[in-house]
Amino acid sequence: MPLPAIKLMSLVVKQLIGKPIANRVKEAAKNSPRFKNSVVLPLAQFYTRTTVQIKSRMLGIGKVESVEPISIERAVDLMGDFAGEVTxxxxAISLVFLEMHRQNQKVESTYDAYNDTIESLKDRVEQLELVVKNQTLQTEKMEEVVKNLNQTVFYSQHGITSKILNTTEEQKAAENKKSKS
Structure with missing residues (x-):
């Protein structure tokens, strides 16, 4: 997303979400003395002390001993604005995490698609191996048939009777049974 669009989105979120929350905190502090005295004032004083100390260290002034307390109106405004900014x-952090989650799911779905493709390729290779094995067996059988036909032709050309052929075929069948056992 281009930078101007990000700025525009943050401005829209600030106006539509941040400002109403800040106004509600300010209104609650004005209407409820207990909320103002127990939550808003201590947080505002802590925020002010921390900010002054950090700024003084960054400027090289050193440690600040005491920080002047801020007024009640300023504390209410400060905590209202702070609540809006925190919101x-x-x-923003939630959107970043949602985008990260979406990207992770996209990567996982791509990974799953690759795994599915690999599995289907493995299955196809196994099928082709079975086909090759079956074709090899059929080729061996055909070679045996051709060999037998060649012998039959040879025997018929040389005048060998069919009784000898039958005996030879019976012997081969017996040998095949022995070899299979």
């Missing part, structure tokens, strides 16, 4: 970050 946007959570949505």
């Amino acid at each position: 946007i970050v959570v949505i």
Whole structure:
């Protein structure tokens, strides 16, 4: 997705989701003193202290001993905006994880398709091996038939009677039975 589209999407999410959440937090803090005093003010003070300390370290000033507390109105605005921003970050992270999951499923489906192709090729090779084996057996049988025909022709050309042929064929059948056993 191009960068301007990403910026536009983040602006839309911020306006449609982030701002309403920020406004609800601000409204809840204004309407509920307990929520304001137990949740909003401590979080806002912690956020302010942490931000000031990080900025002072980055500027090389050193450690700040104390940070001036912020006003209640500023704390409510700060935590409302913070809640809206956290919501946007959570949505962005969720979208990244969804995209990663989608990509993983795409890779898995490609992998499964390759495995299916390999399996079908293996099955086809096994079928072809059986066909070759059957054809080899048929070729051997045909060679035997041709050999027998050649002997019959040879015997008939040389005047050998059919009694000798029958005896020879009976001997071959007996030998085949012995070899099969």
